[in-house]
Amino acid sequence: MTTKLDKSFYLQEDVVRLARLLIGKRLVSRVDGHYCSGLISETEAYAGAEDRASHAFGNRRTARTEIMFREGGHAYIYLCYGIHHLFNVVSNSEGIPHAILIRGMIQEQGIPVMQERRKFPKDPARLCAGPGTLSQAMGFRNTQSGISLLGETVWIEESGIRPGKDSLSVGPRIGVDYAGEDALLPYRFLWNGERD
DNA sequence: CGAATGATATACT
DNA sequence: GTATATCATTCGA
Numbered sequence: 026m027t028t029k030l031d032k033s034f035y036l037q038e039d040v041v042r043l044a045r046l047l048i049g050k051r052l053v054s055r056v057d058g059h060y061c062s063g064l065i066s067e068t069e070a071y072a073g074a075e076d077r078a079s080h081a082f083g084n085r086r087t088a089r090t091e092i093m094f095r096e097g098g099h100a101y102i103y104l105c106y107g108i109h110h111l112f113n114v115v116s117n118s119e120g121i122p123h124a125i126l127i128r129g130m131i132q133e134q135g136i137p138v139m140q141e142r143r144k145f146p147k148d149p150a151r152l153c154a155g156p157g158t159l160s161q162a163m164g165f166r167n168t169q170s171g172i173s174l175l176g177e178t179v180w181i182e183e184s185g186i187r188p189g190k191d192s193l194s195v196g197p198r199i200g201v202d203y204a205g206e207d208a209l210l211p212y213r214f215l216w217n218g219e220r221d
Numbered sequence: 222c223g224a225a226t227g228a229t230a231t232a233c234t
Numbered sequence: 235g236t237a238t239a240t241c242a243t244t245c246g247a
Contacts, residue, residue: 069242078242080229089229106243107227113242126242146245157243167228200242 027051028183032175035097035116040123041212043116044070048193048216051182052130056164059138063153064184067129069198070212071113073122078204081122092171093122100179102160102170109157112165114174114181128156128199130163131218139163192219 030050037043045068053062071079073093080103081090092101097116101124105111117123130153132139139152139162146152153159160166165179174180194215201208 071242080242085230087230103242104226104228106225106241108225109243111242128242151245155243198242203241 027185029175030181030183032096032098035114035174036118037097038117038121040072040116040125041070043123044068044125044212045193045214047114047125047127047181048214049184049186049188049220051133051184052127052163052179053182054135054163054165054179055177056179059135059164061135061138061163063130063132063134064186065127065129065181066131066216066218067127068214069126069128071124071126072212073117073124076204076210077207078198078201078210079122079124081124084122089170090122093124094120095171097123098174100165100170100172100174102165102167102172104167105157110160110165110167111156112160112163126156127159128213129153129215130159132162187221188216189219189221192217 047065047068050065073081074084081093096119099115101113101115113124113126115124143162153162195211196213197209198213
């Protein structure tokens, strides 16, 4: 089963639940004519206005965060540390800046292209080792921020694969120490790859 | 452990 | 308009 997720999926209101639902789904990119895909294995929820870790905390609207205020089903891609392009899924209705950071993926198709984009890392395990490398492997760039997830460049499919019981772990998000108490929220989901 | 590296937000002139 | 601090990270010493 490889049905592309439709708009109603992204319009759901519970961003934390959505982050969990994205685990095991298939992320697909068709950038520069290259087809790449993988199963999402790690996500983090960013709960918009009420989340100190979010760029849109306090409903802060800027040219960059404007993307997150759109209705669900768009990609929010921004440059982090001047080096890495991080890929996020925008969710909820227009005006509510929820987003889910995709941090990890189990590669399926297009691995040679990913290796080339990543300049052939010495350690093959580092092909998609984090949110920055995953984006680089998939061909995501911050200039694509705002692109629709219902189009033909990047989308997410139902894979038909169900993470096994006890294969999911939950914990605090990575690299958000600046967010105070909100840095402790259990908004990170990690899948060890086991299936039902 | 710390440098790399540049867009972004904010605080100035 | 200009200056500066900061950052949802990665890689190599």
